Amino acid sequence: MQTSPSSPAPVHGAHSCRSAAAAATPDSGDVRGMDLYQRIEAACERACQQIAPVWPLDRAIAVNPHWCRIDRSVRTVAARMAVLGHIQVFPPRDMVRQAWEEGRITAADLAYALDTLPAAQTAGLTPSGCVQALAAAPALPHLPLLIDVLDDDPLRHTRLSWRQAITHQVSQTCAAYFDEHQADWHPDRRHGLYAFWRDTLTHDHGIGVLMGLPHLGRSLHALPATRQEAESWVLQRLGLPESVWADYLEAVLLTVNGWASWCAYLDWQARQAGQRDMHLRELLAIRLAWGAILLECKEDASARRAFAAVQAQWNRADTLLQKAEALLLVDEVWQLAFEAGYQRRLARQLRTAATPAAPQQVEVQAVFCIDVRSEPVRRALEACSPSIQTIGFAGFFGLPAAYTPLATPARRPQLPGLLAPSVEVVDRVVAAPGQSGAPTPDLTVAATHARQRRFAWGGPWRAASRWPSAAYSFVEAVGVGYLGPLMRWLWPSPAAWTHEDHYGLPERYRTICRPTLIGLDVEEKVELAARVLHAMGLDRRVAPLVLLVGHGSQSVNNAHAATLDCGACCGQTGEVNARALAQLLNEPAVRAGLRDKGIVIPEDTQFVAVLHNTTTDEIEGFDLDRLPPAARARWTQLRPVLAQAGDRVRRERAPRLGLDAQADARQLLAHMRQRASDGAQTRPEWGLAGNAAFLIAPRSRSRHLMLDGRCFLHDYDPANDPDGSVLELLLTAPMLVTHWINWQYHASLCDPQRLGSGNKVLHNVVGGHIGVFEGNGGDLRIGLSKQSLHDGTRWVHEPIRLTVVVDAPAAAIEGVIARHAVVRQLLDNGWLHLWRYQDAELLRYANGQWQVLELE
Numbered sequence: 001m002q003t004s005p006s007s008p009a010p011v012h013g014a015h016s017c018r019s020a021a022a023a024a025t026p027d028s029g030d031v032r033g034m035d036l037y038q039r040i041e042a043a044c045e046r047a048c049q050q051i052a053p054v055w056p057l058d059r060a061i062a063v064n065p066h067w068c069r070i071d072r073s074v075r076t077v078a079a080r081m082a083v084l085g086h087i088q089v090f091p092p093r094d095m096v097r098q099a100w101e102e103g104r105i106t107a108a109d110l111a112y113a114l115d116t117l118p119a120a121q122t123a124g125l126t127p128s129g130c131v132q133a134l135a136a137a138p139a140l141p142h143l144p145l146l147i148d149v150l151d152d153d154p155l156r157h158t159r160l161s162w163r164q165a166i167t168h169q170v171s172q173t174c175a176a177y178f179d180e181h182q183a184d185w186h187p188d189r190r191h192g193l194y195a196f197w198r199d200t201l202t203h204d205h206g207i208g209v210l211m212g213l214p215h216l217g218r219s220l221h222a223l224p225a226t227r228q229e230a231e232s233w234v235l236q237r238l239g240l241p242e243s244v245w246a247d248y249l250e251a252v253l254l255t256v257n258g259w260a261s262w263c264a265y266l267d268w269q270a271r272q273a274g275q276r277d278m279h280l281r282e283l284l285a286i287r288l289a290w291g292a293i294l295l296e297c298k299e300d301a302s303a304r305r306a307f308a309a310v311q312a313q314w315n316r317a318d319t320l321l322q323k324a325e326a327l328l329l330v331d332e333v334w335q336l337a338f339e340a341g342y343q344r345r346l347a348r349q350l351r352t353a354a355t356p357a358a359p360q361q362v363e364v365q366a367v368f369c370i371d372v373r374s375e376p377v378r379r380a381l382e383a384c385s386p387s388i389q390t391i392g393f394a395g396f397f398g399l400p401a402a403y404t405p406l407a408t409p410a411r412r413p414q415l416p417g418l419l420a421p422s423v424e425v426v427d428r429v430v431a432a433p434g435q436s437g438a439p440t441p442d443l444t445v446a447a448t449h450a451r452q453r454r455f456a457w458g459g460p461w462r463a464a465s466r467w468p469s470a471a472y473s474f475v476e477a478v479g480v481g482y483l484g485p486l487m488r489w490l491w492p493s494p495a496a497w498t499h500e501d502h503y504g505l506p507e508r509y510r511t512i513c514r515p516t517l518i519g520l521d522v523e524e525k526v527e528l529a530a531r532v533l534h535a536m537g538l539d540r541r542v543a544p545l546v547l548l549v550g551h552g553s554q555s556v557n558n559a560h561a562a563t564l565d566c567g568a569c570c571g572q573t574g575e576v577n578a579r580a581l582a583q584l585l586n587e588p589a590v591r592a593g594l595r596d597k598g599i600v601i602p603e604d605t606q607f608v609a610v611l612h613n614t615t616t617d618e619i620e621g622f623d624l625d626r627l628p629p630a631a632r633a634r635w636t637q638l639r640p641v642l643a644q645a646g647d648r649v650r651r652e653r654a655p656r657l658g659l660d661a662q663a664d665a666r667q668l669l670a671h672m673r674q675r676a677s678d679g680a681q682t683r684p685e686w687g688l689a690g691n692a693a694f695l696i697a698p699r700s701r702s703r704h705l706m707l708d709g710r711c712f713l714h715d716y717d718p719a720n721d722p723d724g725s726v727l728e729l730l731l732t733a734p735m736l737v738t739h740w741i742n743w744q745y746h747a748s749l750c751d752p753q754r755l756g757s758g759n760k761v762l763h764n765v766v767g768g769h770i771g772v773f774e775g776n777g778g779d780l781r782i783g784l785s786k787q788s789l790h791d792g793t794r795w796v797h798e799p800i801r802l803t804v805v806v807d808a809p810a811a812a813i814e815g816v817i818a819r820h821a822v823v824r825q826l827l828d829n830g831w832l833h834l835w836r837y838q839d840a841e842l843l844r845y846a847n848g849q850w851q852v853l854e855l856e
Contacts, residue, residue, distance in 0.1 A: 037232075039242065039245075040231055040232055040235050040245075042246075043235065043242075043245035043246045043249060044231050044246075044249060044281060044284060046246035046249075046250075047246045047247075047249030047250040047252075047253060047284065048249075048253070048264070048267075048280045048281060048284065049068055050068050050069055050250050050253075051068060051253055051257070051260045051261055051263075051264040051280065052064065052065050052066065052067040052068050052261060052264060053261060053262075053264040053265035053267075053268040053417075054258070054261035054262055054264070054265055054771070054782045055265060055417060055570070055571065056265070056769045056770055056771070057559055057560065057562060057765065057769040057770070057771060057772070058412070058562060058571070058769040059412060059413065059562060059570045059571040059572065060560060060562040060563045060571045061416075061417045061562075061563075061567045061570055061571050061740070062563065062567055062688075062740050062741040062743075062744035062745070063417070063740050063744055064739060064740045064742075064743035064744060064747070064831075065257075065261070065743070065744070065747050065755050065782065065783065066081075066089070066743065066747070067740070067743075068264075070822070070825045070826055070829060070831050071825050071829070072829060073829045073830055074089065074090075074332070074335075074829060074830045074831060075119075075325055075328050075329065075331075075332045075830075076325055076829075077089060078090055078324075078325075078328050078331070078332075079140075079321055079322075079324035079325035079327075079328055080247075080321060080324075081254075082140045082142070082324050082328070083140065083141055083142055083143050083317075083320055083321055083324050084143060084247060084250055084251040084254055085251060085254030085255075085257070085754070086142060086754070087254065087751050087754050087755065088750050088751040088754075089747070089750060089751070090328060090331035090332065090334070090335050090750065091331075091334065091335060091338060091749075091750055091799040092137070092750065093133070093134050093136070093137055093138075093331070093334075094134075094137075095795070095799070096134060096331075096334045096338065097134040097135075099338060099341075100131070100134065104338075104341055105334070105337050105338055105340075105341050106341065107127065108340075108344075109337040109338075109340040109341045109344070110127050110130060110131075110333070110334075110337045111127065112336070112337070112340045112854070112855065113333045113334070113335075113336035113337040113340055114126075114127065114130070114333060115854075116336060116846075117332065117333055117336060119329055119332075120329060120332075120333050123326075123329055125329065125330060125333060129330075130330050130333055130334065133330045134334075138327040138328060138330075138331065139327070140324045140327060140328075141320040141323060141324055143247075143248075143251060143313050143314060143317060143320060144309065144310060144313055145163075145248075145251060145252060145255070145291075145310070146234070146238065146291045146294075146295075146306060146307075146310055147162050147163055147166060147290060147291060147294055148162075148163060149305075149306040149309040149310055150162065150291075150294050150295065150297075150298055150302070150303075150306045151163070151294075152302070152305075152306075153212065155212060156212070158212075159210065159211065159212045160210050160211065162211055162294065163255060164778075165207060165210045165211045166211075166255075166287070166290050167255055167256055167778060167779050168210070168777045168778060169201070169204065169207045169210075170197070170256055170259070170283070170286055170287065170290075171256065171258075171259060171773075171777060171778060171779050171780060172777065173196070173197045173200050173201075173286075174193070174256075174259045174262075174283070174780070175766050175767060175770075175773075175780075176200070177189065177193055177196050177197075178262070178767055178770055179766070179767035179768065179770070180767065180768065181767060181768025181769060192227075192278070192279075192282055193279050193282040193283065193286070194226070194227045194230070194282040194285050194286055194289075197282075197286050198223055198225075198289075201220065201223070202217075202220055205217065213297055216293070216297065219293050219294075219296035219297050220293065221296075222292045222293050222295070222296035223289055223292065223293060224285075224288075224289050224292055226285075227278075227281060227282050227285035228285075230285035230286070230288045230289040230292070231281075231284070231285055231288060233288065233289075233291075233292055234248075234288040234291055234292075237295075237307075238307065238310060238311070238314075239307065239311055240310070240311065240314050240315075241314070241315060241317075243317075243318075244314050244317045247317060248314060249284060249288075252284060252287045252288060253280075253283070253284055253287070255287060255779075256283065256287060256779055257754065257779065257782070258771065258779040258780030258781055258782050259283060259779060259780045260280060260283060260284075261780075261782050262770060262771065262780060263277070263279040263280035263282075263283050264280055266279050266280075267279070267280055272420040273420070335799075335800075335801070338798065338799065338800050339800040339801060339803070339833070340855065342692050342693075342798065342800055342803075343803055343833070343855055344855045344856070346692075346693055346803065346805075347835075347842055347853055347855045348856075349705050349706075349707070350695075350701065350702070350705075350805065350837075350842060351840060351841070351842065353700075353701055353702060353703075353704065353705055360386050360387050361387065362387060362388075362389045362541075362543045363387040363388070363543055363544060363545065363634070364385075364387065364388045364389070364543055364544075364545045364546075364547065364634070364638060365388075365389045365390075365391060365538070365542070365543040365545070365546045365547070366378070366381060366388060366389070366390045366391065366546075366547040366549055367390075367391045367392075367393050367397070367536055367538075367546065367547065367548050367549060368390055368391065368392055368393070368549045368551075368612070368713075369392075369393070369394065369395025369549070369550065369551050369566060369568060369574060370392045370393065370394060370395065370568075370694075370712045370713055370714045370734060370738070371395060371551055371566065371567075371568075371614075371688065371712065372688050372690070372691045372709050372710055372711060372712055373551065373612075373614045373687075373688070373709060374392065374549070374551065374612065374713065375707050375709050375710075375711055375713055376649045376652055376653070376709045377612060377617065377619075377645060377646075377649050378390040378392070378713070379706070379707075380644075380645035380646075380648040380649050380652075381641065381642075381645045382703060383645075383648070384641050384644045384645045384648070385641045388641070389543065389699070390699065391536060391537065391538075391699070391715045392699070392712075392713040392714045392715045393535070393536050393714065393715065394416075394568045394714070394733070394734050394737075395550060395551060395566040395567075395568035395569055395574045395577070396414060396415045396416065396566070396568040396569050396574070396577050397532065397548055397550075397574070397577045397578060397581045398528075398531060398532035398535055398536075398581075399414065399415070399423065399425075399517075399528075399532075399577045399580060399581055400415045400419055400420075400421050400422045400423055401413075401414045401415060401421055401423050401424065401425045401517070401576070401577060401580065402414065402421035402423075402424055402425070403424075403425045403426070403515060403572075403576045404424070404425070404426045404427075405427055405501060406426075406427035406429070406444070406447060406448060406451060406505065406513055407447070407448040407449075407451040407452050407455070407504075412570070412572065413570040414569045414570060414572055414576050414577050415568070415569065415570060416567070416568050416570065416733060416737050417570055418733065418736060418737070419733075423517060423519065423520065423528070424517070424518050424519050425515045425516065425517055425518070425576055425577075425580045426515070426516060426518055427444075427513050427514065427515060427516070428444055428513075428514055428516045429443040429444040429446075429447045429509055429512055429513050429514070430443070430512055430514050430516075431443060431512055432512065432625035432626060433625075433626060443509075443512070446509075447505065447506070447509040447513060450505070450506050450509070451504045451505050451506075454504035454505075454506075455504050492674045492675075492676075492677040492678040492679070492681075493673070493674070493677050494669075494670035494671075494673040494674050494677075495673065495677075496618070496620075496673070497554045497613055497616070497618070497620075497673075497676070499573075499575070501573075501575070511625065512625070514579060514583065514623060515575075515576040515579045515580045515583075516580060516583060517580050517583070517584055522589050522590070522593060523593065525584060525587070525589075525590050525593070526590055526593030526594060526596075526597065528584070529584055529585055529590050529593075529594060530594060530597050530599055532581065533585075533594070533599060534599075534720075534726070535726055535729065536715075537715060537716075537717055537720055539599045540720070542601050542602060542605050543605065544602070544604055544605055544606070544630075544631070544634060545605070545606060545608065545631060545634045545635065545638070546585075546605065546606070546607045546608070547607075547608050547609075547610050548577075548578040548581055548582050548607060548608070548609050548610065549574075549578070549610050549611070549612050549619070550566065550569070550573055550574020550575050550576075550577060550578040550609070550610070550611050550612070551565075551566055551573065551574050551611065551612040551613075551614050552565050552566065552572075552573025552574065552575065552611055552612075552613065552614070553565055553573075553613070553614045553615050553684070553685060553687070554613055554615040554616065554676040554677070554684070555615060555676060555681070555684040555685075556676075556677055556678070556679050557679035557680070558684070559760075559763050559765050559772050560757070560760075560772075560784075560785065560788075563687065563784070563788075564614065564615075564684070564685060564687045567737055567740075567741060568734075568737060573611060574611065575609070575611050575622065578609035578610065578611070578622070579609040579622050579623060581607070581609070582607040582608055582609040582622075582623065583609075583623070585601070585607040586606060586607055586626075604628075604630055604631070606627055606628065606631035608621055608622075608623075608624070608627065608631070608635065609621070609622045609623060610622065613676075614685055614687075615672065615675070615676040615684050615685045616646075616650070616669065616672040616673055616676055617646040617649040617650050617653070617672070618646055618669075619642045619645075619646060621635060646669075647665045647668070647669070650668050650669065650672060651668065653685075653709075654668065656686060656791075656796070657672075657675070657683070657685075657686075659671050659672070682760050682761065682785075682787040683787050683788075683791070686788075686796055687788060688741055688745065689745065689788065689789060689796045689797040690708070690709060690710045690796065690797055690798070691710060691711075691712065691738075691741060691742055691745060691797075691802070692710045692711070692742075692798070692800055692802065692803065693707075693710060693711045693712070693802065693803045693804070693805065694711065694712040694714070694734075694735060694738045694802055694803070694804045694805070695711055695712070695713050695714070695805045696714050696716045696727075696730050696731075696734075696735075696804070696805065696806045696807065696808070697715075697716055697805065697806065697807035697837065698715060698716065698717050698807060699713075699715055701807060701837070712734075712738045714730060714734055716730060716806075716807065716808070718807060718808045718809065718812070721808075724808075724812040724815060724816070727806075727808050727812055727813070727816060728815075728816050728819075728820075731806075731813070731816045731820070731823055732816070732820055732822070732823060735804055735823075735832075736822070736826075738802060738804075739802055739826060739831065739832055742801065742802040742832070743801075743802075743831070744783060744784065745784065745789070745797050745799075746799045746800070746801065747783060748783035748784035748788070748789060749789050749795060749797055749799045750799050752783075752786055752789070755782065755783045756781075756782075756783040756784055756785065756786065756789075757772055757774065757781035757782060757783050757784060757785045758774035758781055758785060758786065759774060759785065759786055759787075760785040760786070760787045760788075761787075762774050762775050763781075763785070764776060766780060801830075801831065801832050801833060802832040802833065803832070803833040803835065804832055804833065804834050804835065805835045805836070805837070805842070806834070806835070806836045806837070807836070807837045808836065810836065810838075810843075810850055813834075813836060813845075827845060828847075828848075833845075835853060836850070838850075841853075
């Protein structure tokens with residue numbers, strides 16, 4: 001790109017800001033102006049495109065916060081994040097040093113990393129030099145923003161820095177603007193975020209005090225009038241080389257990365273609908289406009305010094321970024337060494353896995369989500385009953401659905417965040433076969449009215465939770481009626497889980513309120529069923545009883561509860577998808593259509609939806625009243641096996657939760673249920689902490705392995721996928737979801753201050769479900785809380801990148817890599833590891849080639 005001409009002298013006052021912006025807005029006949037406008041527009045767009053989205057609390061899913069930067073290598077991104085935003089990407093050196101001293105990372109691991117990384121060999125790094133580097137954090141350069149160098153008065157250490165104060169003010173403005181569910185008053189959004197902020201700032205008399213600028217209001221006439229003027233002002237007034245425009249703007253967005261991520265989510269959703277959302281651009285303009293205001297507060301000499309300081313540093317941006325990247329080479333070596341320690345054990349297990357004996361007649365097939373918490377349950381079920389075959393599959397069960405609960409206007413996605421829903425699921429109240437009662441439409445209408453009445457009564461309770469004064473008067477009016485909720489908080493119950501989706505629904509309707517696919521004719525249902533069965537491998541051999549096992553997590557008083565539910569179901573439990581699919585596959589008309597396609601499901605085979613409670617490891621069945629007698633008898637015989645498997649898993653998990661693994665079975669279950677219903681419990685379960693690998697292979701590759709709940713497991717048989725279409729789906733959907741999960745845990749641990757959400761005890765929910773503040777201000781927090789990663793003594797997660805192991809021919813894998821740039825970028829730029837089986841041997845993918853894995 002061209003470099004801008006020599007920087008103009010700073011011009012003082014609001015008129016200069018407006019003049020510069022006006023000059024940047026092209027007239028129809030001004031070709032040069034149009035060219036400048038387009039270049040500014042392109043720089044702003046590039047900066048905004050670097051921000052990954054973050055989903056709201058009620059549908060929270062894990063996201064790699066660097067997702068929009070995967071076109072660069074991990075080390076390049078690490079350097080940019082350090083220089084532009086003080087963000088750490090690789091594991092902190094003190095953590096690595098502890099792992100080295102404790103033997104978690106061995107000399108063999110370090111040697112393997114040095115041998116594996118070509119850049120380390122080119123740089124001549126040695127084991128002793130790498131160990132010496134652990135003594136101190138790297139001295140990485142940082143690039144300043146205009147507000148940083150303007151903040152230079154002698155008393156700046158006695159107040160909030162201007163950067164902190166501005167972040168607080170912008171954040172509070174965004175919280176008010178975007179809130180739709182928490183406050184009873186909503187702002188005028190007709191003119192957009194920038195206009196709302198501009199109006200808000202003119203009435204904010206406290207921000208100047210926080211910044212040590214009591215007369216700040218006098219400078220507000222310098223505010224650029226529009227978003228476009230604010231963008232143009234900074235890029236022209238700063239006089240920076242055009243080559244760093246986008247980098248400077250990205251650094252500006254990183255100062256409000258939480259809200260930038262929220263705005264990126266709004267644009268992500270809009271793009272899925274074929275539209276655009278401009279809130280991220282408006283947020284960028286807000287941060288830029290602050291520079292115009294603060295410049296007005298400075299004398300001409302101070303302003304000139306500030307411009308000179310910013311220009312001097314940013315003119316060296318390329319050099320500083322290269323310096324940072326070189327300094328981080330040793331950190332990349334240690335990242336590989338950290339991973340080698342885990343991969344060595346994994347490779348040994350996968351190589352030596354015994355081929356299981358010929359299975360007995362399969363009586364039950366259980367299809368589990370690939371979630372790492374499913375691995376111990378699958379292992380326990382197989383150990384308890386050799387006649388059970390478990391299968392790993394994405395937890396939304398192939399239904400690209402949006403779900404509307406009974407008597408609500410809500411429509412929530414039940415599929416991975418990468419996808420847009422294309423089918424609809426609604427609740428229908430359906431009596432069991434042979435049960436007397438009103439026709440189904442009448443039952444649904446009656447249940448709808450009953451729930452709406454209870455929702456109306458629930459309004460005062462919700463208001464009481466929002467307004468402290470209202471809460472006191474409400475408790476006084478209700479009297480002893482409030483004791484029930486209060487007692488449940490003080491003495492958590494060991495009772496079974498009551499699902500929140502049933503809130504407000506009378507007990508008599510709960511078991512017969514059934515999620516149902518609508519809007520599809522029989523042919524469309526058959527096509528959907530055939531695709532799902534083929535992907536599951538159930539289009540050839542089906543057991544008499546097939547369980548579709550969704551999963552969900554039980555906790556209370558937990559703003560981030562959705563992060564413990566099913567990521568493939570967009571932060572919901574898998575109940576809706578499992579029940580809707582089971583109903584679909586049990587329909588006689590669908591069965592008949594499948595037969596015409598050559599997929600024969602035996603007449604006595606029944607699909608049953610169940611839910612694995614990942615907090616207590618209980619498994620609950622749904623719609624059992626609709627099963628024919630033979631299937632119901634099989635379920636009854638299976639229940640003790642499910643209970644036994646749950647007990648095995650609870651004993652395996654107990655030590656990590658501080659519970660006695662040798663306790664009586666009932667007592668242990670009661671303890672876990674109490675944890676799940678305890679409003680003061682910050683760690684009801686560990687979620688996906690520890691996730692480290694994704695195995696795409698037949699179950700025979702891992703059936704007898706103790707994988708410690710660290711592996712995502714997706715069943716895949718290359719013999720049943722001659723055209724490679726299923727493999728392509730797996731490498732472009734589930735693999736990306738597992739990568740997002742892996743990197744959210746990685747980022748939240750490596751930089752908990754900027755990419756994690758801090759201390760859960762201090763969280764305050766923003767906007768009903770937008771996100772959380774830690775305390776009462778600062779930026780919107782994203783990522784995982786410390787309590788999700790640390791047990792109070794040590795980290796329970798290791799910051800290692802995902803190792804994907806695939807049992808498929810090289811040509812099939814390489815074809816997917818060649819056709820999909822995203823997959824290619826993840827591999828070529830080091831965002832994950834890819835291995836494949838070659839008979840009993842393992843090969844790793846590196847630099848476009850398959851190499852023998854040299855980990856023994």
